Amino acid sequence: MTVAVLAPAIARPEANARDPYIIPQTGYSPDPVRPSKEHPFGTTEQQYDLFYGMVWGTRTAFKVALMVVASAVTVGILLGGAAGFYGGWVDEVLMRFTDVILAFPDLVLAVVIVAVTGPSLEHVMYSVMAVSWPSYARLMRGDVLSVKERDFVAAARALGASDARILLRHIVPNAIYPVLVVASLSMGRIVITAAALSFLGLGSPVGYADWGQLISLSRNWILGSSGNPFAYWHTVAIPGAAIFLFVLGWNLLGDAVRDILDPRQK
């Protein structure tokens, strides 16, 4: 988080750069170079500075993950909650709609969207958002269905609470954990999705500071050179470690949130 905020101070963009997210290049040689004084994390193929990429990539990761997951979860909770709670035709219509979206193999839809609109980080974000909200909706609906039958809901209803109150006050808080748990995991997963798209040549533009792209730049160098499998270790290990920490962090956060929200588990 700190790194994301302080990115401009830690890794200064080049003087004439117009977009600070574009990683500076020191030449065009295809071979990655190991860490040195000048490049503390070394360079990737095409001589993109890995340190700069990692620092600015932190921002990208937070930006993308937060926006995508937050909007997908919001939509998912609202629609899934409504579907589960009201049942009947509301449920029917909403669930059929999620069916349609979910029935898309997500990469195929993402690829089509990107192919039509042109590859850019934003388009990737939209497409991931578009395909990810329905799973939250379904998860939410499943939980609402089971929570709805519980005694405390019946009690609230008997006491004459309004639908909205029951939904927001009683059902959502009790049904939300699996959604949040999945969401916290998905945060990290977004970066991997970006890597998959970069692997297919569709992610953010080449040279954009994005962990997913940085790790897919390592693709051809994972095997190392003859007799030395670790010749280019840094191209995989550094972005890999960053993604791992990112995922782990969200996991722990997810656990913490869960413990706070759910006093019964103390």
Added chain:
Amino acid sequence: MLRYILKRLAFLPLVVFGVTALLFLCLQFLSPEMRASLYIKDPRQLSQIESVIEKYGLRKPMPVQYALWLKEVAHGELGYSETAKMPVSEAIRAFFPATFELTLISFIPIMITGIYFGVLSAVHRDKFIDHFTRFVAITGYSLPSFVLGLLLLMVFYGKLHWLPPGRYTLETDMLVHAEGFRHWTGILTFDCLLNGEWAAYVDVVKHMLLPAATLLYISVALLLRITRSSMLEELSKDYVRTARAKGLPENVVIYKHALANALIPVVTLASLLFIGLLGGVVITETVFDFPGIGRWGVQAAQQLDVPGVLGATMLAAFLFVTANLASDILYAVVDPRIRVGD
């Protein structure tokens, strides 16, 4: 129950229609030149874009093309996929069994490992085993599949020469294409067994182990985590406390009472996971050179091979509806409180 199943199946055409209509909506924005790119691959062909557009009727507006396509579908024709170099129906028959096989061979271990370790983790919350399994699962989760795939390939093929990439060796290739070999099911492992070709069976399975292991490692974390959290929640509930207070053995409490309830969200996730695996094998298939549906679908999407994309999505829609149905039925089985059929 039967009526419910039929009703759900009746939604299939609806979902297929929705999916394809949505797709056409996206493709609406393409120019004829962009779609001609499917046929023009080399600068040497650039001057003839116009004749290609003419030949394949790419100038017709998308709604018209959609109507034409629907008409073809009504006649049982799905068109010709340029990326697969074969008719769409044939492509589905060619690619789907391989992916299905791969998904199946990894899905069952994923379920078992995910649920087993999820429960273990929940029961031993905050103990070493809990931290360790979660740590291992997250490493898999945070690695892109091509990294893991290439590393596995390097060790088990490059160094140990045990598990080669591809679908089968040249001998098996010859064998399955020979006259006497009958393709009963289209699923190669089954066919090998049915033909009594034990060596070929072993060969085919050997070729699937690495991709399956990759899929297992990268996708088990989600299931594990859901199981764990769901289990923790159940374990803290009153009925568990009551059961424990009644002096029931801990195993009975955990596996008979808590687990049954904890599996509800897991079931939802499992059906999604299965579908996700079918679509998400693209990269695994690429790295292990495995001829499956994921690679075809994405290639078709990348090259704007419209019949190809439609075919792949239709298949996905079909699978999705089926898997969903299965999960709904399972719901009813694991949680009798949920009514199915109204």
Added chain:
Amino acid sequence: MLRILMSAVLAVGALPAAARSASKNPGIFTYLTIADADSVDPAWAYDTASGLVILNVYEPLFQYDGTSTEKLLPLIAEKVPSRDNGLISPDGRTYTIPLRKGIKFHDGSPMTAEDVRWSLLRFLLVDRAAGPSSLLLEPLVGYPSTRGDDGEILAHVWNDVNRAVTLRGDDIVLRLPRPYAPLLSILAAWAPVLPKAWAGKNGDWDGGEASWHKFNDPSKETSPFFDKANGTGPFKLERWDRKTKEFLLTRNDRYWRAPAKLQTVVIKSVSEFGTRKLMLQAGDADTIYADRPLISQLQDIPGITVLDDQPTVEMNPVVFFTYRINQVANAFVGSGRLDGAGIPLDFFSDKDVRKGFAHAFDFKGFLADVMRGKGTQATGAIPKSLPGHDPNGRTYRFDLKKAEEHFRKAWGGQAWEKGFKFTIAFNSGNLPRQTVCQILKRNVEALNPKFKIDVRAVEWPTFLDAYKASKLPVFVMGWHADYPDPHNFAFPLLHSKGDYPATQKFKDPEFDRLIDAANAETDPSKRKQIYAQLQALEFEEAPHLVIVDAVRYRTQRDWVKGWFNNPIFPDSPYGSYFYTLSKD
């Protein structure tokens, strides 16, 4: 887990590589590529992957002699026509080609002169959209397509092709509307011999006038030649498995020359480099496709040889300037005016602008970094491997002072004063082309802070769209030869009717005159002179910027013997003519 895995890798990595002297899978040769073949129908295929299969299964009239792109050997023909042996008429318009006897197709049926005539006609008449037929239509009938602009079949085509291709006894006679120097070179690469009777039996064109319309511009999968083959070549096509993307070729034991040494050839598409490399290392592949940037990963591997400096017949990458940009909805030109926030639509019609760019390109840096020091700076549109290339021609040199001089002069000084902004495009995924754009951007922007260039990777579909409409101010593409003749470069790159100039809206009568003259000239030394003139003119005008005469490298197992490279073979140097190969 990762650490455990890594240490496992380390442990096994330390083991000595098993020393194997004899080859794995003797008699079976495996080539791993990345390309997907399109169709093995010789009248349809226009891609290298299909071309490679056709090269080994079918046989054209002539063949290039070993590594030469100039000297021809007879194959189906018995002799190579020339003026000296009297088989080319003095006016250069009639070619008489005697045919070899005793050749059999793979199905055992004997090849006849009628098969040859029919095969040539079929090649001309199939004429699928964006296919190779125009390569022979142009010299034999004088126009590039069997269809008019309205897409309708031209009425006179049937008569024209039948007048051009005739039989005299067992000889094929070709009559040209005008002399066409590269004809034999084209016939050595295209239109191999197919069996007429087999075709008729399997539902392809039977040679009749009544039915040929039906087979004009067909859907490719309707032809029996699409995925089956019955040729005269050293290998038979056993199977094309489109599911596993694999061709299986087996030896033709009844080949009219000595049978090939290899029994089986597998050509398989494996898109992931790491997988290909591991298969080569394990000996399961004998040669693989790998491009220049990856060479460092293939050197010094025991059992694997890297053969570098293989010549090519391509000009790639080339920076093209568009003289008149299309203004419709164009995001590439900024404001569309010379106000510092865009460029006017005819910005690149000013010679000084183009020369400014030419001098701002760091050729040495590109060769060193991208080509890893291999290859040489190109001197013109015609590559080094072909006659007509003038090695002593003038070339642009990286000189920022000169670049500045030109930019100061451009547009009466306005360009320098106001500055400009536009976008250079390349098709995404192509690293060398991307680097060309980046080098230009960096150097030109350094000249004047008011110069702004954006580099944009464009997906192929979008690229085509913008390319066709002449929306791209500057774009980077390349050209790969159809046949090894200078005309195949001069025309598409410099003639106003050629593919690129038509899009650039570049038109110069002097260029057209020289190119047409050289094409009609059958005296090689006079031709060379005209091409040298053309090259000098090209340097002066700079309608595009050629960069490198590239070389490629091949990696193969040590046990592969008998390989030679002819740069015109499809997919050279990775794919090859398998007839001469063996494994020990």
